Structure formats: structure tokens, C-alpha cells
Amino acid sequence: MPKTASHLINATDLSELVSRYMNEEDASRVYDAFLLAADAHDGVVRKSGEHYIFHPLEVAYTLADLHMDADTICAALLHDVIEDTQYTKADITEKFGDIVADLVDGVTKLAGGEFTSRDEANAASFQKMMAAMTQDFRVVLIKLADRLHNVKTLGVRKPASKRRIAQETLDIHVPLARRMGMNAMRKDLQVNAFKHLFPWRAKVLQEAMDNFISENTDTHQEIIKTITEALYKNNVKGRVFRWHKNIYRLYQRIKNNKNKNQLDSQTEALELRVLVNTSADCYAALGVIHQLYQPKIGKFKDFIATPKGYGFQALQTALLTPQRQLILVQIQSHEMYQIAQYGITAHRRNPDLLNSSDKSQIYLNRWLRQVEEIQQVTGNAAEFMQDMKADLFLSEIYVSTPKGETKVLPKGATPIDFAYSIHTEIGDKCVSAFIDGELSRLNAQIPNGATVKIITKDDATPHSIWLNYVITGKARSSIRNWINKRKSHEFVALGRKILEKSLKKFGLNLDQIDPINMLKTLEALSLDTEDILFSNIAKGNQSSMLVAKRLLDDELLMPIEDEDQMLLIKGTEGLAVHLQECCHPIPNDAIVAQLDEIRGLEVHRTNCPALSHSKALQKKETMSIAWVDDTSNESHFLAPLNVQVQNRVGVLSHITDFLEKMRVNIEDINIAGDSNIKDMYFLLQVKDANHLRQIAESLNNQSHVIDVARLFDKAK
DSSP states (O other): OOOOTTSOOOHHHHHHHHHTTSOHHHHHHHHHHHHHHHHHTTTOBOTTSSBTTHHHHHHHHHHHHTTOOHHHHHHHHTTTHHHHSSOOHHHHHHHHOHHHHHHHHHHSOOOGGGOSSHHHHHHHHHHHHHHHHHHOTHHHHHHHHHHHHHHHTGGGSOHHHHHHHHHHIIIIIHHHHHHTTOHHHHHHHHHHHHHHHSHHHHHHHHHHHHHHHHHHHHHHHHHHHHHHHHHHHTTOOEEEEEOOOOHHHHHHHHHHOTTOOSOOTTTOOEEEEEEESSHHHHHHHHHHHHHHSEEOTTOOEETTTSOOTTSOOOEEEEEEOTTOOEEEEEEEEHHHHHHHHHGGGHHHHOGGGTTTTHHHHHHHHHHHHHHHHHHHHOOSHHHHHHHHHHHHSOOEEEEEOTTSOEEEEETTOOHHHHHHHHOHHHHHTEEEEEETTEEEOTTSOOOTTOBEEEEEOTTOOOOGGGGGTOOSHHHHHHHHHHHHHHHHHHHHHHHHHHHHHHHHTTTOOGGGSOHHHHHHHHHHTTOSOHHHHHHHHHTTSSOHHHHHHHHTTOTTOOOSOOSOOOEEEOSOSOTTEEEOTTTOOOTTSOEEEEEETTTEEEEEETTOTHHHHOHHHHTSOEEEEEEOOOTTOOOOEEEEEEEEEEOOTTHHHHHHHHHHHTTOOEEEEEEEEOSSEEEEEEEEEESSHHHHHHHHHHHHTSTTEEEEEETTGGGO
16 A cells, blocks of 8 residues: 555665565666665755655655556656756666666756746646657656655645646646546546645535535445445445545536535535446446436446547446435446556556556557657647647547547547548648538537548648637647648748849849859858748848848949839738738738738738837838739738718618628628717728729718728828
8 A cells, every 4th residue: 555645755665565566686676776866866855854865765656556667666766866966867877778767868857047937948848758758658657656746745835836836737747647547646636736726725625525424424324335235136246435526626516516606515416436347247237226216317428338538437327316315326347447547557556457458558559649740740849738738638529430430539629620630631621521411610519429521622721710729739730730831931932032122123033143152141141041041031030132242242232223122912922921900901002011030021001000109010120012913813801991870770781781782791890989970890801902992982872871981091
């Protein structure tokens, strides 16, 4: 049995535990690791006042209680050695081998001096740990055991530090434990984090639970006795016991229940566990219990036939006694119970479960492959952490393909999430979906048990707006990766276009530049490729005029033309050209542009107030641009119109009907004003400024319309 929290684990405790299941050679390696850790941390004292070595001993003991192998226990003892002492990874490799060294390195945080903030350092360390986990899942086991002891010993820290660590535990470590099926550790982490995050609430809830148990002990014992005897009479060998409630989950339930914000000992449910020998016995026990007490309709769940995403299996039902006592019953075989509590490590504590725990390993391997895919396409540690959080907080639903293959997705997943779960290319090219045979929106939430068919087109591409409603890490990272790749190409094209404009002032173009001069320019600017040069120009990191002079091998060269050459745009170039929403420029407008490192070319109308009012915009270099004369362009642009009207019944309907007859699409409407005069704001799809002017003139001739104006036009 594990030691109590008040008892400090010592080397003898650990040696006795590992000797029960390890051979002599492995147990000796564990002791050697302890000696190195004790030497490395010699003289170091924790904030609690105890010697530091007791922390790695506690971590190692937690994992030894799970019967983890010698490499894992050695790494647990040494997990802070690289981070906090003079020992290096090479030292550990020399003494204990590559596996132990890699495990220790995997849980070692990245140096804080490399980062500008704690959040940035934490995200990078998390990404490093998860990358190591994809190679060896034991890295996360060590991290979970480390965090468990840390969160149990937060009492000596300052309140702000306690809350930060406790919240991080609930956000990251609890979901990781759940992903690995280790519900006993998950519960331990939750309860201890909750006690430090909300100590008063935890205390009140624990006292309420103690009172609930005390007040209802006789009733509960009678129910347990009744069920036990009924199982025996029906030849079902089973053990029935009361389950100790998780006060954190109890708190979450009460907090989310608008109709019940406190614990009522009279109506609180009794939670029972029934353990039997086989899956068949689970169903037999369910039948017996349903004969005893009235089942609540719609509350039965069969997680044996359809296990949860991390391998959890059980039958769950809710019952009412004649005295109206609510009972929540979970029925499992002994194997299911062990796997539910210890997940991926269950077979280590009980070798007979080796085949039974295969499902946990299969689910974990599937998830690790997904983590690896996200890692490969995610641009930075912060995005990776955001995507992983999306995947960690799961309340699963089960969705089928038309061929009957089942996919496990988070509750709230959309057809786009489903498409990416099948294959990245399916997600990239999806255009519509059928849910249970009915055409559905791509942002619709898929119901549990639905069958989804994805429709794709070869020329379809992802939309950035999808990021607003997909919830799986796989979908988010894949969409973001596609956008970043496309944006990268468009930045290159934009930068080339800007450089060509500067070269044109000297009567040349890029095709006429001496390749040797290009190589010299790249070398002088410490750039590897022309594409990087073009991209830097588009982002405003390099002056196109200075680059042009370098390419001509004469930085003192003066342009042959005095007048500024206009950069021509269509406005539909894509992700590297942004028509700003502060002024909504459209073709035929007088426009200017500024280069932004992230967004590329930001296009404004020349009379946009933001250009003169925003200090941030004033710092950016402004360049002259113009619309390309393209009569074949069928694109539409967004432009606002302010329509002032007399407040009459039906006036809005009259205007929208009129716009429909003109085949003008309305993107948005806002109305303000008093009881006599209303100001209607319309955001319309138009072809160009001439088209917008025609619409305005036509509207101005309608009855009850007082004035029509485009934003900023009066300021010209």
C-alpha cells in the first residue's frame, strides 16, 4: 500500500517495494540512482524545510507502487538532476544508459533565460515533454508523479503561487492522466489541486460530504446489503461498496447546476461500485439490480459495448429506491476496474491483465500519433499548447463513417473535425457534410452516435474562419498549417512584386539582375534564399529600394524617374493583402498601403482617419498603391453605407427589398437613432466604388430616405 502523505518516503521504503517485483540487478540499479540523486541534491532543502531528496523518493515510490520498470524508477529518482544540479545528460547516460537519460531529459524544463515570460517557457517545456512522450510515454508518467507530490506539498508556498500551480495541474496534468486512463491518479491530482485553488470551498464541501455519509450510513448499508444478497441469490458473485465522491467534480457539478448551488444531504445520490468476474456477469448484475429498484429512464450507459476513448469500460445506471433515494451504480469486472483506475499501467500491477489492457495501449498509441502530427505542423510552442489543450479536455462522442468505422471525437465536434480525423487531405478539401443522411452545415455540432458523410472537391481549400468553430487539435493545427504555408507563398509573391516596383524606377526588372549580384546581396543580408529576401520585403523587414540598389551594385545610385511608381493590386490576392475594416477600401478608391510583419500589405483609403489618429500606424512606412484596371474581375468587396430614414412602419423591409431587386447582398445591418429618425448601417457586397455610388444614388431617391452617405466621404 502507498505511504500516507504525512510519512516521508525513505530509501529503505523504496528498496523494499521494488524488491517485491524486480530482480536483484534492477533493484541494485534503482539504489545506485538513489545514491547519485542524494549526492546531487546534497544540502538542498525544499521550501517545506525537508531535504530535497525526499521529493524524488516520493516520485519514485508512486511509480514503484504501479510496478513500473527499473528505467522508469531510476529516471524518477534523477528527474531533477539535469535541471537543478551540475550533472549533465551525458553523466546520466554513462552511468544508467540512454533510456534513463532520455526519460530524465524529457521531463527537464527548458532554461527560463531563453524566454521572455513564464508562459512562453512553460509552453516550450510542455512541447518538449510531449515530443519526448511520443517516443516514450513513460516521460509523462514521471511528470504526473512529480506533479502529484508537488501539488500535495503546496502548503508552504505563497497563495498566488499555490493558485497558479493548482490551476496548471487542473488544466494540463489532470487531462493527461485521464488520457492515459489513470483515473486513480487523476482523482488524486484533482482533489489536491482543488484544496489549494479554493481551500475554503474544498473544506466546506468535504464537511458536507462527511455529514452526508454520517447521516445516511444505516440507509446506505441497508441498500448495499440488499444488492449483495440479491446478487448472491441469482448466482452472481460480486462485491458491492460505496464509492468516495471526488469533491472537485462535486464542486463542478454544483457550480454548473443553476437550480441547485449547494449540497443537499437529503437528495444527494449514493454512488456504488459493483465488481464481478466477467463481462457477462456485468449484464447479469444489471438485470438483478433493475429488478430491485426503479431505473431512471435515459440514464443507462453501456461503456462495455462502446468503451470510452482511453479504454474505460463499465455499465452505468441510475436508480430510485421506494424512499426516493437516488443511487448511481457503476458495474465492472475486476479487470475493467483495474484498467479504469490504472490505465496504461494496469498490466504492470497485475500481469494477468496484459491482454485486457491492450485497448488502453491502442488508444494511447493512436493519440500519440495524433500528437506527433500536431507537433510536425504547429508553428510555435504556444500554438501547440493551445491545440493540445483542445484535445485534452474531452467528453467523448462516437461518430461513424458510412462504412461503419467508428471515430471518437470530443463533444461539440463539427463535420470539419470529423473530416480531419479521417485524413488531413479530406479535411482540407471538404465542402459539405451529411449527418444521418441530412445535409448539414460544416460548423454544426455532431450528435453522439451519428453517421457522417463528408463531401469533398479537388479544388476546395480550408478557410481561416474554420478556426472559429473546430475544437480538435488535429483540425486546428492542420488548418493553421495550411494557412501559414499559403501565407508564406503569398508573402514571397508580394515581396517580389514590391521589389520589381523599386527596380522599375531604375529601368530594370528582376530577370535582368546579374545572378552574382543576387548572391552577394543575400550574403550581405545573411539570407539563405531569394524567397526569404522577398518575404522580408513584404513584411517590411527589408527596404525594397535599398535591396534594389544592392542588386545593381551601387547603393548611391539615384532613380531615373522622380515620380513614384505605383504598386498595383487587385485586392483579391489572398492572405498577404488585407483590405482594412476601419475604412473598407474598394476598387476605384484612392488607396495607400503599409507593410506589416505579420499581416503583409495593409490597404487603407487615403482619407481613413486611422492613418492620422493611430500612433502605431503612423510609425509604419506608407507606400503608394493603386487598383489594377481589371474589367474581367467578378470579385465582390465589402463596403458600408449609412442610410438615414424617417422612422415608419416597414421602412427597413422596403430598403432590403429594394437592395434585393438590385441584386445587392447585405452582409450586416445595424440600426440606431431616436423615435423619429433612424440611422441604418448596411455592410454591402459591391464590385467597386462606382457600383457603390449607383446603389447610394438609387437609395437616396426612395421614400422616407433622408440621406445616404459612405463612411468618411464627407471628410474628403
